[in-house]
Amino acid sequence: MSDNSNKNLSFELRSDGVAVVTFDVPGEAVNTLQASFADEFEALIAKLDADPSVKAAIIVSGKADTWIAGANIDMLKACKTAADAEALSRIGQRGFLRLEKLEKPVVAAINGSALGGGFELALACHARVLSDDKKTVLAFPEVQLGLLPGSNGLQRLARLIGLQAALDFGLTGKNMRPSKAKKLGVAAEVVRKSALVEVASKLALDLAKKGSLKVKPSKITLDAKGLTSLALERNPVGRKVLFSKAREMTQKKTYGHYPATERILDVLETYADKGFEASSDLEARYFGELVMSETSRQLIGIFNAVTALKKDTGVDDPEIKPRDVHRVGMLGGGLMGGGICYVTMQNANLPIRLKEINLEGLARGYQYVNDIYAERLKKRQITKFEKLRKSALLSGTIEFEGLRDTDVMIEAVFENLDLKRKVLAQVEEACGPSTIFASNTSSIPITKIAAEAKHPELVVGMHYFSPVHKMPLLEVIVTEKTAPWVTATAVALGKKQGKTVIVVNDGVGFYTSRILGPLMNEAAFILAEGVAIEQIDGAMKRWGWPVGPITLLDEVGIDIAAHVGPIMVEAFGERMTPPDTMTKLVADDRKGRKNAKGFYLYGEAAKKKGKGKHVDTSVYEVLGIHPDKTLPPEEIQMRCSLQFVNEALRCFGDGILRSPRDGDIGAVFGLGFPPFRGGPFRYVDSVGASEILRRIEGYHDRFGARWEPAPVLIEMAKNNKKFHE
């Protein structure tokens, strides 16, 4: 018997009495949940309930890679009021409760990702069987969109794995992979994809035969930490301690910028203290509020931009297609080259041939790749087999042997124009006539590197961020001569390597390095005025930056910043002139973390002072400063952040950026601009162009040329326009 009259859900009844329910939203690449499915869902449950030939059911997905990817974002965006969104949450809660209360067992048979509402649906089922496929993963990513799971997923997860573990998944949005799900008792079984339906059906039937809707939880062995937390959860005083600790830690990480985290804590605390119903009611109301919040609006804006970039070829002409890449070459296996090798092997699954200057260099490159694998193995993010299999994709040479068939040659040799030109000439000599040459320079214009090239149309920039295997952005830089197919090929390769890719036009500092310059300069000016280092870094972190600018200078290298400074001044004039801080520091051999001598203490000296970061106070003497000036944190935050925003707008005006969308993504993913503010362009939209202009003009009056407002900003303010509609 089968019933396929409904649009999204269909079912086949097997001869053993198991109804195989398939969720398959027609015409969509992935399944998402929509309120309009509620009636269909309700009717299906009623049918399963009423049909005596149905003994049990399993839910599978009709899509190859996803089970259910969560609530449909467009549906959330269409909400006009908090009440609209609250109603959506209540619809989901009711539907899933009805499923949970069904007296016939329903088993979620999951292959692919079950995210957000998808995970909640799985948790409302009576048991879960997961495939061991790499794509199979459970998670609550709602928090990353400024939301909370709105269909009682948190409570059901807490029921299964305890409050603290549920909080961890709810507050971070992190993935629960099949082995972990099994260990925690969330999955009853983990099996090969091919056995999924059979094993899930058997489990469903077994449960039906036993007349039980509960799977006996697998024996979970708790370590000392687990036992303490369980002891804490079981009594009201312990729970108070647990929640107050969790709130304190959350506040420390978010500085209160992510209201969803507080709401998640509230819901689970109410569940623990007052029960399921009271927490459901609260959850629906909070869901309504959060969907309408500015934070969620900005985070969803970023999510949509990333989704759009996945489909973007990087060129405007739809006829231009990327060429196939079968072999990648890598010049230089240092910090960046090693990381690029890793993402090419691991994510793009492509062979990569590393060329270094000598065997020591080659060994360093191999070691770097190996270290990343070791770290991921230790964290159980990959298997030993996978490591060995992928390692075979790396080969090395100290000559240009075996590189003729290279489709894309990426260079990450030292930052030196003559050297880059020299290796480009060598590549033209040693490789094929259509080998792309992609430079990972962080500051040299690609046009300069390509100036003497025989084939400048094959030269492009592929600017990765450090550490390459963790940072999500790739900035592809094109010159006037870069062939569009070369751009499209670089973009496609970057995506395969797992990157979110933006394409920018060539210019000094491209986009990302250019906009960081004025922020760093402003921080240096504030320091030169006599404001303490901790005050500057602390204020910026409270605004939402992941690290303060002075810490960043130590990380990037004071010598590198000092080298780039004059290049920026030459290109952009007076407004980029830094104070003489850098010169003084370089003269004192302060390079930052790399030589353990910078603004902060490192090594033994730091250890002696205890936990955390400590300023090396001797730096004030070198700079001739008494750090006794106090500025309101808002002034530090505005001056540094608005310099960054103003320069981003200039890049747009100068045609460096293809769109404000790319400018937002580059700033958030490459440089850590606070995501909940949406990126520089969305930030201007939300505050208002005239207000931003008013603030910048105020600083212009006080500090002069470096605060010249971007012409685009003046234009937007005059016409009362926004960058995003």
Ligand SMILES: NC(=O)c1ccc[n+]([C@@H]2O[C@H](COP(=O)([O-])OP(=O)(O)OC[C@H]3O[C@@H](n4cnc5c(N)ncnc54)[C@H](O)[C@@H]3O)[C@@H](O)[C@H]2O)c1
């Ligand atoms: N470090 C960063 O954060 C960062 C970020 C983005 C871009 N970049 C850029 O990436 C490039 C490399 O930076 P890095 O930090 O990896 O430097 P690195 O010093 O760690 O590595 C450079 C490597 O290139 C090798 N090399 C030098 N000449 C070579 C040649 N002719 N052929 C083959 N290999 C050669 C060296 O042996 C060395 O191993 C630079 O252009 C840098 O500006 C760096």
